[in-house]
Amino acid sequence: MEPTTPSTICCIVGGGPAGMFLGYLLARAGIQITVLEKHTDFLRDFRGDTIHPSTMQLLKELDLLDEFLPLVDFRTDTLHVNIEGQDFVGPTFKHLNTTCPFIGFVPQWDLLNLMSEQASRYAEFDLRMGTKAVDVIRDNERVVGVRWESATEQGEILADLVVAADGRSSTIRDAVHRQASQQGIPIDVLWFRLDRPEEDDSHTLAWLKNGHMLVTIPRRDHYQTAMVIKKGAFDSIQQHGLPAFRETIAEVCPLLANVAEGVQDWQQVKLLTVEISRLERWHQEGLLFIGDAAHAMSPVGGVGINLAIQDAVATANLLAEPLRQQNVSEQHLAAVQHRRERAAIRTQRVQSMVHSLLFGHASSPGQPFSPPWYVRIGVSVLQPVLRRLAGRWVGIGFQPEHIETPDVHKP
Known part of the structure; x- marks a missing residue:
């Protein structure tokens, strides 16, 4: 007798925030799931580290907040910006x-490890690290599973539903020949580490001077630093050399002048190609896209990880019962897109507006940060109102979700 192909109720491709939250919620609800994560661990840098009030509220609803808060490197209820040497309240x-009511800065691997540890308490949860999804299995037009490979073997897994939570470079999206529509973005971002100066209070997140912009994300012993650059300008920056790069850092943020010497090799500087993109249709029979695989966000507001988690919560809320009955229709999947698409679109529109106001258009010349005079005046006049509106947009978002799935293991 030939061996049967392993099967599960839901196969989640991607062990990022969306995939791990969804896997945890479904396993907690008593539904058999398998998460495929191509890396062998979660210890990867240059990822979203800002956990917003909306996500911490979800952790509170899951009774996980007490386990999460000790992981926070730094928390703040107000973001500060330094423009041309002058501090402003953001x-x-x-x-x-x-x-x-604050933002927590947490290395993403700590959050993912927490969710993995909590999910592993449930027998229904199966996490396969170092396992890359390479294709889907089809039965006519319906997706019925995933083909995978690891360092030592390859195989297949059948599933009532495949959820692609594998990011903006989604393998599953390519496998089913889906292409996300792109918006023209004028910037890219360079990520690198810098030591934390002893005199730093960690309250200023962004530094803007002479057409340049730095973002300093505090961690326990260093800054995860982002330099905003014009799209496609990295080659030119490298040609000018590391001394010029370090001088720019010191010019924009004098506090970092000494620690900027820590950048000794271009290998320490990682390019993040910024994009805003969105699938027109997030689903087909047997397959659903969520998170960045459905709608990639720019770094503006640091909302991407939190929006992806909201997607996961809505997906669990809407699909847990159909999955339990092993009767997930495309109408159920369409309901997820209907629930989450408007929030994604509105968020991307705000990001595009911020890009245009602060950084110009993708084809505009000059430095990346060049807001026109009327924007500077408007921000100054409306600062009290904008602070609260921006705080709600960043901290809560346009469509906050709440936990509706049960923990079937509780008496």
Whole structure:
């Protein structure tokens, strides 16, 4: 007798925030799931590290907040910006009606490890690290599973539903010949580490001077630093050499002048190609896209990880019962897109507006940061109102979700 192909109720491709949250929620609800994660661990840098009040509220609803908060490197209820040497108060979260009215800066691998450890308590949860999905299995037009490979073997797994949560470079998206529509973005981002200066108070997140912009994300012993550059300008920056690069860092943020010497090789500088993109249709029979695989966000507002988690929660809320009955129709999948698409579109529109106001258009010349005079005046006049509005947009988003799935293992 030939061996049967392994099967599961739901196969989630991608062990990022969306995939791990969805896997945890479904396993907690008593539904058999398998998560395929192509890397062998979660220890990867240059990823979203800002956990917003909306996500911490979800962790509170899951009774995981007490386990999460010790992982926070730094928390703030108000973001500060330094423009041309002058400090300004940016978005504030103090007014938000949530358990945690602040942003927490947490290495993403710590969050993913937490969710993995919590999910592993459930027998229904199967996480396969170092396992890359390479294609889908079809039965006519319906997706019925995934083909995978690891360093030592390859195989197949059948599933009632495949959820592609494998990011903006989604393998599953390519496998089913889906292409996301792209918006023209004028910037890219360079990521690198810098030591934390002893005199730093960690409250200023962004530094803008002479057409340049730095973002300093605090961690326990260093800054995860981002330099905003014109799209496609990295080659030119490299040609000018590392001394010029370090001089730019010191010019924009004098506080970092000494620690900038820590960048000794271009291998320490990683290019993040910024994009805003979105699938027109997030589903087909047996397959659903969520998170960046459905709608890639720019770094503006640091909302991407939190929006992906909201997708996962909505997916679990809407699909847990159909999955339990092993009767997931495309109408059920369409309901997920209907629930989450508007929030994704509105968020991307805000990001595009910020890009245009602060950085110009993709084809515009000059430095990356060049807001026109009327924007500077408008921001100054409307600062109190904008601080609260920006705090709500960043901290809560346009469509906050709440946990509706049960924990079937509780008496």
